Amino acid sequence: MFEIFGIPSQALFGQLLIGLINGSFYALLSLGLAVIFGMLNIINFTHGAQYMMGAFTAYLLLQHTGLGYWPALIVAPILVGITGMIVERTMLKWLYKLDHLYGLLLTFGLALIIEGVVRNYYGSAGLPYTMPESLQGGRNLGFMFLPNYRAWVIVASLTICLGTWFVIERTRLGANLRAATENPTLVRAFGINVPRMITLTYGFGIALAAFAGVMAAPIYNVSPQMGAELIIVVFAVVVIGGMGSILGAIVTGFGLGVIEGLTKVFFPEASNTVIFVIMAIVLLVRPAGLFGRRA
Amino acid sequence: MERVVDPQAKPAGSMRGWSEPLAFGVMVVTLAAAPFFAYPLFVMQALCFALFACAFNLLIGYVGLLSFGHALYFGWASYLSAHAAKVWGLPPELAIITGTATAAALGLIAGSLAIRRQGIYFAMITLALAQMMYFFALQAKFTGGEDGIQAVPRGKLFGFIDLANDMTMYAVVVIIFLAGFLFIHRIIHSPFGEVLKAIRENEPRAISLGYKTERYKLVAFVLSATLAGVAGSTKAIVLQIASLTDVNWPMSGEVVLMTLLGGLGTIFGPVVGAFVILAMQYKLAPLGEWVLVIQGVIFVACVLLFRRGIVGEIAHLLRIKL
Numbered sequence: 001m002f003e004i005f006g007i008p009s010q011a012l013f014g015q016l017l018i019g020l021i022n023g024s025f026y027a028l029l030s031l032g033l034a035v036i037f038g039m040l041n042i043i044n045f046t047h048g049a050q051y052m053m054g055a056f057t058a059y060l061l062l063q064h065t066g067l068g069y070w071p072a073l074i075v076a077p078i079l080v081g082i083t084g085m086i087v088e089r090t091m092l093k094w095l096y097k098l099d100h101l102y103g104l105l106l107t108f109g110l111a112l113i114i115e116g117v118v119r120n121y122y123g124s125a126g127l128p129y130t131m132p133e134s135l136q137g138g139r140n141l142g143f144m145f146l147p148n149y150r151a152w153v154i155v156a157s158l159t160i161c162l163g164t165w166f167v168i169e170r171t172r173l174g175a176n177l178r179a180a181t182e183n184p185t186l187v188r189a190f191g192i193n194v195p196r197m198i199t200l201t202y203g204f205g206i207a208l209a210a211f212a213g214v215m216a217a218p219i220y221n222v223s224p225q226m227g228a229e230l231i232i233v234v235f236a237v238v239v240i241g242g243m244g245s246i247l248g249a250i251v252t253g254f255g256l257g258v259i260e261g262l263t264k265v266f267f268p269e270a271s272n273t274v275i276f277v278i279m280a281i282v283l284l285v286r287p288a289g290l291f292g293r294r295a
Numbered sequence: 296m297e298r299v300v301d302p303q304a305k306p307a308g309s310m311r312g313w314s315e316p317l318a319f320g321v322m323v324v325t326l327a328a329a330p331f332f333a334y335p336l337f338v339m340q341a342l343c344f345a346l347f348a349c350a351f352n353l354l355i356g357y358v359g360l361l362s363f364g365h366a367l368y369f370g371w372a373s374y375l376s377a378h379a380a381k382v383w384g385l386p387p388e389l390a391i392i393t394g395t396a397t398a399a400a401l402g403l404i405a406g407s408l409a410i411r412r413q414g415i416y417f418a419m420i421t422l423a424l425a426q427m428m429y430f431f432a433l434q435a436k437f438t439g440g441e442d443g444i445q446a447v448p449r450g451k452l453f454g455f456i457d458l459a460n461d462m463t464m465y466a467v468v469v470i471i472f473l474a475g476f477l478f479i480h481r482i483i484h485s486p487f488g489e490v491l492k493a494i495r496e497n498e499p500r501a502i503s504l505g506y507k508t509e510r511y512k513l514v515a516f517v518l519s520a521t522l523a524g525v526a527g528s529t530k531a532i533v534l535q536i537a538s539l540t541d542v543n544w545p546m547s548g549e550v551v552l553m554t555l556l557g558g559l560g561t562i563f564g565p566v567v568g569a570f571v572i573l574a575m576q577y578k579l580a581p582l583g584e585w586v587l588v589i590q591g592v593i594f595v596a597c598v599l600l601f602r603r604g605i606v607g608e609i610a611h612l613l614r615i616k617l
Contacts, residue, residue, distance in 0.1 A: 100415045109594025116587030236423040276427035287411040
C-alpha cells in the first residue's frame with residue numbers, strides 16, 4: 001500500500017478501473033452510434049434504451065428460461081438486434097430522405113416508449129443480476145485488488161471494439177460498407193444490396209449496445225432508466241471525438257472514462273460534469289472534434 | 296431533402312392575410328373566457344408552457360436549429376425567479392426579470408458553444424450542456440436539491456397588485472404570454488426574421504450573400520433562451536415552486552413534443568401543442584408511467600404520419616397561413 005499525490009493507491013487504481021469500465025461502455029455505445037450514423041444518417045436516440053433492453057433481456061432470460069450470463073451474452077444482443085432491424089424496416093427507412101432531425105425525434109419517441117413500458121411492468125427500482133460464478137472473486141495485483149469480472153468487461157469490450165474496427169477498415173465487407181456510406185447509389189449500381197446492408201448495420205449497432213447492456217447488468221442494477229442518462233454522456237463523447245473515425249470513437253470512449261474516474265478521486269464534485277466540461281473546451285479549441293473533419 | 300418546415304405551406308406574399316389576425320382574435324377571446332370554464336391554475340400553467348414552446352419554435356421553426364436542451368433556460372430561470380422572490384424578497388416583476396436575465400446569460404454561453412457545430416451535433420451539444428447544468432442544479436445548495444424551492448410567495452406586482460388572487464394572477468399571465476407571443480411574431484416578420492428563414496432554407500447561400508450567419512444564429516438563440524426564461528420565471532411565481540423536473544432532460548423533450556405536435560414553424564402550433572400535451576397529462580395522470588409511452592407514441596406518429604403537426608395540417612388543408 002502506498003500513496004500517490006496523497007491518495008491511497010487502492011482508491012486511485014480502483015477509480016481508474018471503474019473509469020475504464022465506464023469507458024468501455026462509452027466506447028461500445030459511441031462506436032455503435034458512429035456506425036449507424038455513417039450508414040443511416042440518423043442519430044439513434046434509442047441507443048440508451050436498447051442498451052437497457054440488453055440488460056433486461058439478460059434478466060428475463062435468467063428468470064424465465066434459466067439461461068445464464070454466457071448464453072445471454074450472445075442471445076440478448078441477437079434478440080435486441082432483431083427488434084432493431086424491425087424498427088429500421090418499419091419506421092426508420094421512411095426518414096432517410098428527410099432532415100436528420102426527424103430521425104432524432106423518432107428515435108427519442110421510441111426511447112420513451114421502451115422506457116415507459118419497462119417501467120410499467122418492472123417499476124423504476126433496480127433489479128439485481130448475479131455475476132456468473134466463473135468470474136466471481138478477483139486477484140491481488142500487489143498495488144490493487146482486481147475483481148475478475150471487471151477485468152473481463154474491459155478485455156471483452158476492447159476485443160469487440162478492435163474487432164469492429166478491423167472488420168470495417170480492413171475487410172472486403174467493411175470496404176463495401178464504407179463505400180456505401182460515401183455513395184450509396186454507386187454501390188447499388190455495382191449490385192450490392194444497400195438497403196439490406198443498412199438494415200444489418202442498424203441491427204449490428206443495436207446488438208453492440210445490447211452487448212454492453214448485458215455486460216453492465218452484474219455491475220449496475222438492471223433498471224429502466226439506466227440507458228437514458230448514459231446516452232446523454234455518450235452524445236457528449238461523440239461530440240468530443242467526432243463521428244468520422246472508428247478508432248477515434250474507441251480512444252475517446254476509453255479516454256474519457258479514465259478522466260472521469262480520475263476526477264472522482266481528485267475532485268469528486270465534478271465527476272458528473274467533467275465530460276461535459278471537456279466537451280465545451282473541445283468545442284472552443286477544436287470545433288470539429290478531436291478526430292472529426294470540418295464538414 | 297425535405298426540410299423541417301415545408302415552404303410550400305406558406306403562400307408567398309400572404310403576410311397581410313386575414314387568417315393570422317382572425318386566429319389571434321379567437322385565441323384572445325378564448326383566453327378571456329377560459330378561467331370561467333377551466334381551472335385557472337391549469338390555464339396559467341399551460342400558458343407558461345405555450346410561451347416556452349413558442350420560444351423553442353423560434354429556433355427550430357424559423358432558423359432550423361433543434362435545441363434539445365431548452366429545459367436549461369426554462370428551469371434555471373424558474374430557480375432564480377423563485378430564489379429572488381423567496382429569499383431576496385423581491386417583488387414578482389423583479390423576480391421574473393432576474394430569472395429572465397439568468398436565462399439570457401446562459402443562452403449566450405450555451406449558444407456561442409453550440410453554434411460552432413451544425414445539424415445533428417447542435418442538438419447533441421445543447422442536450423449535453425443542459426445535462427451539465429442539471430447536475431449543477433442537483434448539487435447547488437440554493438436549489439434545494441430533490442425538494443426544489445417550495446412555497447414561493449407570489450407577492451404584490453408593482454407593490455400594489457396582489458397576485459395571491461388567482462384571477463389577478465391569471466390576467467398578468469395572459470398579458471405576459473400575449474406580449475411574448477406578439478414579440479416572437481414581430482421577430483419572425485422583421486428583416487432580421489427574414490434572414491433567419493434564409494439561413495434555415497440555405498445557410499451557405501445566406502453566407503455568400505454576405506450575412507454573418509453565426510451572429511444571426513446566436514442572436515436568435517439568445518432571444519429564444521430569454522423568452523424560455525420569461526416562461527420559466529413566470530411559472531415559478533404562478534405555481535410557487537421551482538424543481539429539478541423543470542431543468543431535467545424530459546422537460547427538454549416535452550417542449551419539443553409540444554411544438555412538433557402543434558406544428559413546427561407555425562406561429563400558433565406551439566400554443567395548441569402545449570395545451571393538448573398538458574391537458575393529456577392531467578387527464579391521463581392516473582395511468583402513471585403510460586403517459587411516457589403515450590408521449591413516445593405521439594412523437595413517432597408525428598414524425599411518420601403528420602410532420603406538419605395539428606396547426607400545420609389545418610393550415611395546409613385550408614390553404615391559409617397560421
